[in-house]
Amino acid sequence: MLSTTIVHVCARCGSDSIRKNGHAENGGQRAKCLACQRTFILQPQGKRYDQRFKDQVVAAYQDRMSIRGITRTFGVCYKTVSRWVGQKSGDSARLRGHAPAR
Numbered sequence: 001m002l003s004t005t006i007v008h009v010c011a012r013c014g015s016d017s018i019r020k021n022g023h024a025e026n027g028g029q030r031a032k033c034l035a036c037q038r039t040f041i042l043q044p045q046g047k048r049y050d051q052r053f054k055d056q057v058v059a060a061y062q063d064r065m066s067i068r069g070i071t072r073t074f075g076v077c078y079k080t081v082s083r084w085v086g087q088k089s090g091d092s093a094r095l096r097g098h099a100p101a102r
């Protein structure tokens with residue numbers, strides 16, 4: 001008999017002190033690291049976006065498109081968009097949507 005044991009470790013710190021922490025929107029098992037408190041998905045099967053697509057999304061944001069508009073148009077999660085925008089600009093005040101309404 002052939003068996004495989006998968007040891008899951010924290011995505012951030014590599015600790016194996018993790019425990020189950022509910023499920024992601026797509027049904028994936030979420031886990032929480034007991035060492036650094038980070039939560040993550042054990043075996044993410046999410047879409048991978050290529051760099052060209054990311055650039056398009058960030059360009060749309062820089063064209064003053066709202067993040068919510070981008071999530072509707074491109075079908076990308078709000079947090080994902082704001083992360084890409086943050087990576088691109090390196091700006092800590094990246095969430096323009098959090099500014100007070102005009």
Ligand SMILES: [Zn+2]
Pocket residue numbers: 010011012013014015033034035036037038
């Ligand atoms: Zn950790």
